[in-house]
Amino acid sequence: MATSSVQSPAVGSFTEAAFHAHLARVAHLPAWWLDRKKAAFARFAALPMPARTNEGWRFSNIGSLTLDGFAVPDGPAPRPATHAEVGIDGLGHLIFANNRLSTRGELAADAASQGVIFSTLQEALVRHEALVREHLLTQPSKLGSEKFAALHEAFLEDGAFVYIPKNVTLRLPVGVFHYACGPNTAVFPHTLVVAGENAKATVVDFFRSDFPAAAGASAPPLDASPQFACGGNDLHAGHGAQLTYVATQEWSRATLSFQFNATVARRDARVVSVNLHAGARQARHESYSQLQAPGAHSEMLALTIAHGAQEFDQRTLQIHQAPNTSSNLLYKNALLDQAKTVFSGLIVVDPDAQKTDAYQSNRNLMLSDDAEAHSLPGLEIQANDVRCTHGATSARIPAEQEFYLQSRGIAKAQADELLVFGFFEEVLGKIDNENLHDILSGLIRRKFKE
Amino acid sequence: MKPPSEIEAPEIENPVAGIDQSAGDFKYDVKYDFDAGTGLTENTIRYISSVKKEEPWLLDFRLKAYKTFLEKPLPTHWATKDLENINFDKIRYYLSQGQKPKRTWDEVPADIKKTFERLGIPEQERKFLAGVEAQFDSEAAYSNIKEAVAKQGVIFVNSTEGLREHPEIFRKWFGKVIPTGDNKFSALNSAVFSGGSFIYVPPGVKVSHPLQAYFRINAENFGQFERTLIIADEGAEVVYMEGCTAPKFSTSTLHSAVVELVALKGAKIQYITVQNWAPNVYNLVTKRGLAHEEAEIKWIDCNIGSRLTMKYPGVVLKGRKARGEVISIALANDGQHQDTGAKMIHAADETTSTVVSKSISVGQGRATYRGQVHIPRHLKGCKNNTECDALLINTNSRTDTYPAITVRGDKNATQHEASVSKVSEDMIFYMQQRGLSEAQAMSLAVNGFINDLARQFPMEYSVELKRLIDLEMEGSVG
Numbered sequence: 001m002a003t004s005s006v007q008s009p010a011v012g013s014f015t016e017a018a019f020h021a022h023l024a025r026v027a028h029l030p031a032w033w034l035d036r037k038k039a040a041f042a043r044f045a046a047l048p049m050p051a052r053t054n055e056g057w058r059f060s061n062i063g064s065l066t067l068d069g070f071a072v073p074d075g076p077a078p079r080p081a082t083h084a085e086v087g088i089d090g091l092g093h094l095i096f097a098n099n100r101l102s103t104r105g106e107l108a109a110d111a112a113s114q115g116v117i118f119s120t121l122q123e124a125l126v127r128h129e130a131l132v133r134e135h136l137l138t139q140p141s142k143l144g145s146e147k148f149a150a151l152h153e154a155f156l157e158d159g160a161f162v163y164i165p166k167n168v169t170l171r172l173p174v175g176v177f178h179y180a181c182g183p184n185t186a187v188f189p190h191t192l193v194v195a196g197e198n199a200k201a202t203v204v205d206f207f208r209s210d211f212p213a214a215a216g217a218s219a220p221p222l223d224a225s226p227q228f229a230c231g232g233n234d235l236h237a238g239h240g241a242q243l244t245y246v247a248t249q250e251w252s253r254a255t256l257s258f259q260f261n262a263t264v265a266r267r268d269a270r271v272v273s274v275n276l277h278a279g280a281r282q283a284r285h286e287s288y289s290q291l292q293a294p295g296a297h298s299e300m301l302a303l304t305i306a307h308g309a310q311e312f313d314q315r316t317l318q319i320h321q322a323p324n325t326s327s328n329l330l331y332k333n334a335l336l337d338q339a340k341t342v343f344s345g346l347i348v349v350d351p352d353a354q355k356t357d358a359y360q361s362n363r364n365l366m367l368s369d370d371a372e373a374h375s376l377p378g379l380e381i382q383a384n385d386v387r388c389t390h391g392a393t394s395a396r397i398p399a400e401q402e403f404y405l406q407s408r409g410i411a412k413a414q415a416d417e418l419l420v421f422g423f424f425e426e427v428l429g430k431i432d433n434e435n436l437h438d439i440l441s442g443l444i445r446r447k448f449k450e
Numbered sequence: 451m452k453p454p455s456e457i458e459a460p461e462i463e464n465p466v467a468g469i470d471q472s473a474g475d476f477k478y479d480v481k482y483d484f485d486a487g488t489g490l491t492e493n494t495i496r497y498i499s500s501v502k503k504e505e506p507w508l509l510d511f512r513l514k515a516y517k518t519f520l521e522k523p524l525p526t527h528w529a530t531k532d533l534e535n536i537n538f539d540k541i542r543y544y545l546s547q548g549q550k551p552k553r554t555w556d557e558v559p560a561d562i563k564k565t566f567e568r569l570g571i572p573e574q575e576r577k578f579l580a581g582v583e584a585q586f587d588s589e590a591a592y593s594n595i596k597e598a599v600a601k602q603g604v605i606f607v608n609s610t611e612g613l614r615e616h617p618e619i620f621r622k623w624f625g626k627v628i629p630t631g632d633n634k635f636s637a638l639n640s641a642v643f644s645g646g647s648f649i650y651v652p653p654g655v656k657v658s659h660p661l662q663a664y665f666r667i668n669a670e671n672f673g674q675f676e677r678t679l680i681i682a683d684e685g686a687e688v689v690y691m692e693g694c695t696a697p698k699f700s701t702s703t704l705h706s707a708v709v710e711l712v713a714l715k716g717a718k719i720q721y722i723t724v725q726n727w728a729p730n731v732y733n734l735v736t737k738r739g740l741a742h743e744e745a746e747i748k749w750i751d752c753n754i755g756s757r758l759t760m761k762y763p764g765v766v767l768k769g770r771k772a773r774g775e776v777i778s779i780a781l782a783n784d785g786q787h788q789d790t791g792a793k794m795i796h797a798a799d800e801t802t803s804t805v806v807s808k809s810i811s812v813g814q815g816r817a818t819y820r821g822q823v824h825i826p827r828h829l830k831g832c833k834n835n836t837e838c839d840a841l842l843i844n845t846n847s848r849t850d851t852y853p854a855i856t857v858r859g860d861k862n863a864t865q866h867e868a869s870v871s872k873v874s875e876d877m878i879f880y881m882q883q884r885g886l887s888e889a890q891a892m893s894l895a896v897n898g899f900i901n902d903l904a905r906q907f908p909m910e911y912s913v914e915l916k917r918l919i920d921l922e923m924e925g926s927v928g
Contacts, residue, residue: 055528059856351846366860369828373858379851381870384842388870394857395864 009048012067013186013228014151016045022072022155028125032133040153047147056144059342059374060313064282065256070186070228072155073098080179080210088435092118093175097210099157099187102179111170117163118174121190124161131163135194135236139262143286143315148258152188152230159190164199164241173202173246173433180227180251181210189231195241195269202244202433205233207259209252209279225254226281232260237269239293244272246436248443251279253308261287265325268295274431276440277304277312278447284313291318291325291353300329301427303440305447306339306371316345318358326357332427333364334420335371344376347390351382360390365397365423367416417448474695474726476568478561480668482587486544488671492516495641498544502610502644515630515640522634530787532758536732541673541704543642544588549610551583551593562591569695571664578908579691580659581606585676586666588644595661603652604688606661609677612648619650623681627710627740627766636736639675639708646676646707651686651717660689660722660908665705667696667731673704680710682717682745691722691911695755698728702757705731711739711747715769718746724911726918727755729785735761738793741801743769750906752779753788754918762820764793767801767832774803777903781919782815782847791820791852792836796862800831807838808900810919811847821853823864830861838868841899843892873899893920 019041023029029037049065050057077100092107107118117128124132137156141149160176178189193203209227229251237243251257257280265271277283289298304312318327333341343362364373375392397419405415424444431437484501486494495516499509524533552558555572566572566584575582581595583606595606605616612620630640647663667674682688696703705727713719719739727733733756739747749763765774776792794803809817819838840849851868873895881891897904897916904912 369859375855382848384872390868392866396860
């Protein structure tokens with residue numbers, strides 16, 4: 001095969017020197033973790049940037065994937081000036097800023113006494129090394145971002161570790177805040193959740209940018225301050241575990257963001273993940289779900305509000321590896337202005353995974369004549385006794401519905417907002433926790449006011 | 451109810467070795483007067499061009515295409531690696547007994563005539579066709595159009611004749627719908643094409659009966675590269691059908707056609723394919739239509755044979771209110787990969803397109819749907835509806851779906867749905883309980899699955915299709 005133009009591997013700001021400076025910063029670095037980070041950096045440095053012919057990047061804008069001009073922050077974690085409570089009483093939380101722990105709010109006493117661990121990865125590497133080693137970044141990157149996943153592993157400094165022991169139910173959600181403070185900052189957030197047999201928990205990630213206003217000056221406009229975020233999460237649900245994971249992504253509008261998810265569901269486990277995408281200039285989200293044992297279920301939900309010239313690129317893979325597993329994917333995008341979305345999903349049913357029930361759906365709501373939606377819903381089925389369906393639609397708000405609301409005296413802008421909420425409610429309705437539901441709808445409302 | 455001891459042992463899964471390949475699986479020895487030899491070089495192309503007595507521009511066109519072919523990589527970054535098994539140096543690119551087709555069956559050389567008689571072509575022609583072209587390896591051996599149709603001004607000739615005798619009509623559109631560099635195989639076709647139909651239907655003429663072309667590969671290691679161009683002038687209507695067979699050889703054979711359709715304002719073209727190549731044939735075909743204002747192009751594409759088929763009939767909807775439709779039926783048996791689909795490019799307001807695809811995977815067969823729907827910026831009132839259903843017969847059958855849908859703007863609507871299922875046990879049980887054998891029940895269920903599509907075929911083809919599926923399904927359940 002003729003390769004006319006070989007893409008040269010680029011490291012941008014993430015040079016060998018930056019890597020060594022990062023290693024020097026990490027307080028606790030067991031030998032195995034150091035080896036893996038070194039290997040990851042070598043992979044990152046050797047792999048080429050995505051090329052146009054790469055199917056995993058079809059329709060994505062690869063010209064704007066620059067790694068230049070960013071800096072891995074040094075020094076202690078700042079206190080995010082813009083941090084505000086989210087409105088959940090008694091929420092155990094960790095606040096990370098620029099890759100380090102800034103402040104924390106401990107779990108309720110009963111949870112801690114039941115053996116729940118809610119700590120930083122750095123602490124966990126000291127006290128629960130075996131658990132971390134078994135689950136941290138153990139699933140391969142399969143959706144096209146091998147280079148950036150390696151970058152994440154190489155530069156990962158700290159993140160959250162949540163462990164729920166067998167038969168324990170965590171009553172309240174736990175929240176993890178990841179802040180990128182200041183312009184040109186590069187962050188590598190990570191959340192690792194391990195739910196033991198029949199454990200039950202809800203974990204929420206908040207991704208936010210923070211620009212402290214200099215004395216006398218107002219904060220710089222969000223669009224003018226680029227940042228780089230390259231994060232990941234590992235969700236491991238043991239037999240019969242029920243895990244809910246919610247993430248809200250509100251990076252600054254000039255951020256380049258990568259987010260990698262790996263979910264493993266064991267026998268009769270149930271994992272629900274909800275991703276709300278609102279921020280960044282260009283955001284790529286890769287989600288890889290493995291249903292490894294009978295009865296496992298994965299619910300993959302996402303809401304995206306794409307504004308301005310934002311690009312959201314979502315790639316998913318649902319692998320059914322055992323019989324009697326089910327998965328349900330629903331990704332809803334609302335597109336305004338000149339925004340662009342790409343959804344590329346794949347359901348894989350292995351030859352032995354009979355009685356699989358898999359669903360995949362991508363709905364694009366077109367709210368502007370300049371918006372652009374790409375949908376690539378894929379199936380690869382190798383077992384015959386399955387129920388697999390997928391659907392993709394792209395359309396505007398139905399004129400009759402708009403007309404109906406207007407005929408009741410509701411202005412067009414408001415009517416549209418209502419209809420968009422109706423569009424998203426199908427996903428929001430799947431969140432049991434009322435507080436969380438309110439947080440997400442509040443965020444959507446704010447985004448529409450922008 | 452039989453005592454347990456009498457219950458027959460389950461049959462081995464998938465004993466079906468290719469469909470009614472029996473119908474096409476025979477070969478007569480034929481002496482070729484023209485043979486471009488094995489392998490592909492510039493000289494092969496010069497040879498083909500000179501025996502066809504082509505004008506210099508056409509030779510230039512071919513040589514340029516050859517360069518493009520060499521430059522283009524195989525599309526294995528998305529397509530199956532099986533493509534790498536094609537040995538372009540082992541293929542014979544041109545074989546014929548002469549370049550001028552005969553107008554009556556009596557004139558056709560006996561050895562070739564025998565082939566087509568056995569395939570039933572002359573009989574079909576008498577019964578329901580307005581014209582027939584029968585291609586044997588590289589050239590048409592027979593070509594005839596009914597007098598009444600010819601009198602209306604309809605031109606139905608092979609590609610060599612079309613470019614030589616009607617350049618004013620055909621040169622304008624030749625290679626315009628599918629440019630040489632569209633893909634590696636369209637470039638290959640442009641370099642070495644021979645045979646295929648050139649059809650022109652004058653304004654307002656509605657050809658009452660279908661025109662048919664039949665493609666036969668007779669020689670081993672042969673590559674057939676026919677080129678078809680159909681132009682329906684304003685308000686004209688035409689139905690074109692093609693069938694194809696080849697004997698089963700132990701080595702692979704390549705069929706790589708380019709088919710271009712042009713439907714001018716208000717014209718309608720329906721293109722029906724029943725592909726029944728032997729299971730050693732690589733069938734890599736580029737098919738695309740250009741639909742002008744209010745024109746309609748409909749591809750009915752049925753793939754049953756071949757080792758690997760890669761074919762995605764497309765319609766470029768260029769004029770307002772143009773309509774495109776693809777109806778695709780694919781049946782993949784052991785050792786077969788049917789990689790089929792559709793492409794709909796909306797380039798004008800209020801254009802609509804529909805894709806309905808049904809595939810059946812039997813044994814270790816693999817059926818793939820690959821589709822593209824493209825609605826670029828600032829159009830309004832465009833609509834696409836795509837449905838793909840896959841049926842898996844055996845536990846190790848495989849099916850894939852890879853659609854790509856792009857929509858820009860808020861004045862268009864697309865909808866895509868796909869489902870994968872097996873034949874329901876209840877259904878089979880019900881039929882067995884009414885006295886049908888399991889195989890009969892399965893056959894009936896499969897026929898029911900494609901029935902609404904099969905009905906859109908002309909009667910004769912529809913019956914034939916059902917029969918082929920019955921044969922294919924035979925013994926596939928155990």
